[in-house]
Amino acid sequence: MIATANVIFDRSYFELQYDEWLRHRSKFKRYEIWFAIALTLFGVTLAVAFQNQWLVGALFAAAGVYEFVMAATHKRRWVDARVATVRDDKSVDIQFDTDSLTSMSANGTATMRLSGFTGFTPASKGFFLIPDTGVSIYVPRATIDPSDSYSSLVELLGSRIASPIDPKCG
Template identity: 25%
Template sequence: MRIQVNQNINKEYYNEYFSEWLRFRSIFKKWEHKIGFASLVVALVIYINNESLVYISGGLLVFGTLMIYEFYSSKSKWLKERLNSKMMGTEVTMIFEDDKVQSIGPFTEMNGKWEFFSDVVETEKGLILIPENGISIYLQNKSFDKQADIATIVRKIKLLTNNKNSD
């Protein structure tokens, strides 16, 4: 087996990466704006039903507004940092072979074993490779020459992680 994936790092990549991470990997962040809007509704309902609870309504209003702001501003900040990074406009090549995985980028090269990955998440638009909690590598589906290669990588990582967990 030899699967080579050439991933272009551009604005489209980062936007897709963030949305796929948010949907499939985020635990709290994906609920942040929903909690914020719910807090605003609860604040309004409390105030309409009992104006004497204006301080509770005000607190919920501030809390909800902060949650909504944090949700939308964090993506903007994250994206701005990546668009200003040295990785922008480059290409990273990942090569998956039977016994090893290689990553070749503009600033580094890595030769590792498949055990480097602790998990993999297949999304609608790509793969999130997870070396450890808090770190992930995103590969867009369109970066693969053959879509069957995606299933091969997922199967190999899942097999290794299942074997590791059963030991």
């Protein structure tokens, strides 16, 4: 055993996961607000420049405002949806070995070989393990025990798990 992690699926975990995903894994989501502002300004410019066709510009501006609201509230909606579907006491213990990881929870135990992951993305406050299919696993740095094993764990995972062609993929 190299290290263990005790991950508790609470609001703070999901907020951190979203922030890390947005910064290290998302391709375009972080630019969505800027796109919405540009679309709104484009619509206003069209409405002013072509006053006979102002409705077209107004529709672009309305679409931009809608996209802005959706982008600005996406994190809250995403986190709320995750928190609503998880039990209050939901947690998992993950044990990292040289060639596998084992997850243990109240519902059971599972072991997965590191070769079963298709990608590994280090992040600012943790790392993502990307399986062949399904949802990526985010492990915060603060959950790793012993804490001084974090850098060697990241080094091991980086060397054992093939990285995707584009590490910023979704």
